[in-house]
Amino acid sequence: MNALKAMIRRELQEHKWGFVYLPWIVAAFMSLVVVMVYLGLTEVNTENLKFSTDVFSDTKVVQQMNEATFDQRRAAIRAGLLVLGIPLVIALGFAVLAYSLSTFFDERKDKSIIFWRSFPISDSFTVFSKLLVALVIAPLLVIPALLFLHLVSVTAGSIYFAVSDIVPFAWVWQAYPWLDWIRIIFSLWMQSLWTLPIITWVMLAGAYSRKPVVAAILPPVVIVLVEGVSLSSSVFFDSLVERVQPWSRAGSFPKEYESTLGVAELSDIPLLFGMTEFWAGILISSVFIYLTIYFRSKSDYATVE
Amino acid sequence: MEQNTVIKARNIEKKYAGNIALASFNLDVHSGQIMGLIGPNGAGKSTFLQAVLGLVDTTGELEVLGLSPNKNRHELLKRVCSITDVAIMPRWMKVGQVLKYVEGVHPRFDLSKARKILSNTNIKRNSKVRTLSRGMIVQLHLAIIMAIDAELLVLDEPTLGLDLSYRKEFYSQLIEDYYDGNKTIIISTHQVEEIEGVLSDVVFMDQGKKVMSGSIDELNQKFLELRPKAENIEKAKALNPLYIRTELGRPVYLYENVEADRLGDFGEVHPPAIADLFLAVMKKNKEGEDK
Numbered sequence: 356m357n358a359l360k361a362m363i364r365r366e367l368q369e370h371k372w373g374f375v376y377l378p379w380i381v382a383a384f385m386s387l388v389v390v391m392v393y394l395g396l397t398e399v400n401t402e403n404l405k406f407s408t409d410v411f412s413d414t415k416v417v418q419q420m421n422e423a424t425f426d427q428r429r430a431a432i433r434a435g436l437l438v439l440g441i442p443l444v445i446a447l448g449f450a451v452l453a454y455s456l457s458t459f460f461d462e463r464k465d466k467s468i469i470f471w472r473s474f475p476i477s478d479s480f481t482v483f484s485k486l487l488v489a490l491v492i493a494p495l496l497v498i499p500a501l502l503f504l505h506l507v508s509v510t511a512g513s514i515y516f517a518v519s520d521i522v523p524f525a526w527v528w529q530a531y532p533w534l535d536w537i538r539i540i541f542s543l544w545m546q547s548l549w550t551l552p553i554i555t556w557v558m559l560a561g562a563y564s565r566k567p568v569v570a571a572i573l574p575p576v577v578i579v580l581v582e583g584v585s586l587s588s589s590v591f592f593d594s595l596v597e598r599v600q601p602w603s604r605a606g607s608f609p610k611e612y613e614s615t616l617g618v619a620e621l622s623d624i625p626l627l628f629g630m631t632e633f634w635a636g637i638l639i640s641s642v643f644i645y646l647t648i649y650f651r652s653k654s655d656y657a658t659v660e
Numbered sequence: 661m662e663q664n665t666v667i668k669a670r671n672i673e674k675k676y677a678g679n680i681a682l683a684s685f686n687l688d689v690h691s692g693q694i695m696g697l698i699g700p701n702g703a704g705k706s707t708f709l710q711a712v713l714g715l716v717d718t719t720g721e722l723e724v725l726g727l728s729p730n731k732n733r734h735e736l737l738k739r740v741c742s743i744t745d746v747a748i749m750p751r752w753m754k755v756g757q758v759l760k761y762v763e764g765v766h767p768r769f770d771l772s773k774a775r776k777i778l779s780n781t782n783i784k785r786n787s788k789v790r791t792l793s794r795g796m797i798v799q800l801h802l803a804i805i806m807a808i809d810a811e812l813l814v815l816d817e818p819t820l821g822l823d824l825s826y827r828k829e830f831y832s833q834l835i836e837d838y839y840d841g842n843k844t845i846i847i848s849t850h851q852v853e854e855i856e857g858v859l860s861d862v863v864f865m866d867q868g869k870k871v872m873s874g875s876i877d878e879l880n881q882k883f884l885e886l887r888p889k890a891e892n893i894e895k896a897k898a899l900n901p902l903y904i905r906t907e908l909g910r911p912v913y914l915y916e917n918v919e920a921d922r923l924g925d926f927g928e929v930h931p932p933a934i935a936d937l938f939l940a941v942m943k944k945n946k947e948g949e950d951k
Contacts, residue, residue: 358764361763362764365757368757369753465750465751475766475767476737
């Protein structure tokens, strides 16, 4: 247990920008945007998302808010918080991918692998600890930043609604979905497991190749092209897209498994474990993990002096 | 395997892209020995030490503390420490983080001992490794190694690139504060003169082969150097010296298996420096090959 703690601590120390600071930077930026919107200093106006206080000048909207049932209020707040969380989940995805790509490559590049391997830690244990960081710890570290962002947003919204006489201050707080935190954590972990083939593939590229970016990207691109040209289909590409999209609502799980609320429900866990696609991914990942351990253990650092 | 045999190597072979790194290499290292692997670049010293640490695959029979370095590497590394290259310590880490990491992963590491050793240096716990000089990195590495209760210490060119004062300090600290007679140390270097006073045994290597080996005591009995008086030079030559060198304009002859009393009649007699002995043995070896 001491060894695992030490390994995880080391990973977080080395990758503190991606796993520790980045979620807070994104959350701080998003919080700033939210506060500025409520202060009327800016607005978000894109094709997919409109976020502006102008909407509350419409008396119909205000009336709807006042007449909304508890469930409707909760659903609206949940949808708002979900959208706010997307940039954080995307940042997490990039951080995990960058980590997976570099973790076994950097130690070979700077030869620190010789130092790490001079201690009684097996290659399997090292790979396991790095996977644990990517799949379990990194999503967990996003949660405090996400909580901060949510609380800032809800507080700013509540104050704005109260000051503007739209709805009472407690309107948002009463319907705030407190238990969503557990759902979000599990959702992110399920997402990690779902994305495992990509994470392990990228780790493998870093473990054996001198050009890990090329090794990670080129084979999938070749498969997509060959499939497209020879079979005029895009099954491989579609399955890749399914696996990398953030958040279950955005389509990372196949349509029939989508949670209606966007954040995967705890009840979705047995659903995930019942999917053939899920187990196929785990099987493929196991091969990639085995190869990563193999390449790490067989790295031939010695040169003829 | 004998009770006190720490390393047993039989017919160890290793090739890199057609180049022979080790060829039928045999070696026994016993508990308490401080063994020096001496040889030029390409002699196979580092390859052998990396094989001992389970870092490279070799053919032949290799046992370290009764374990196979490749099959039981994890178990072996609880009992073996190494400094294989000073440049490899992770540069992004802080000194304190390195110590905490080692404490977590090594069951025989004594954190307070390492801190105590470091308190006698200029190395601060919150310094990053990348800000330390090469000499300080070696000091840090040595502090870690000295705080691990290991049975075998493997040092592969541990002082390469260091200035003289650090090199001297490294070896004196190693012997005075670390070596207790029970531990075994195996060192590779081509800066022979610096470890000469430290070693109990030497192995001369060239092109992946063992050219000669023995304890320092044995070698000092077997090989002698003579600085003959001017009038005895011809008589000294007649005794078939193995190697002749010149020192301050005077010839110095190195003999194998010639009695000290006999040589004493011709001049000043003393055991050869390992560097000189190495050159002599290599010359003899080359002549043997040419024939």
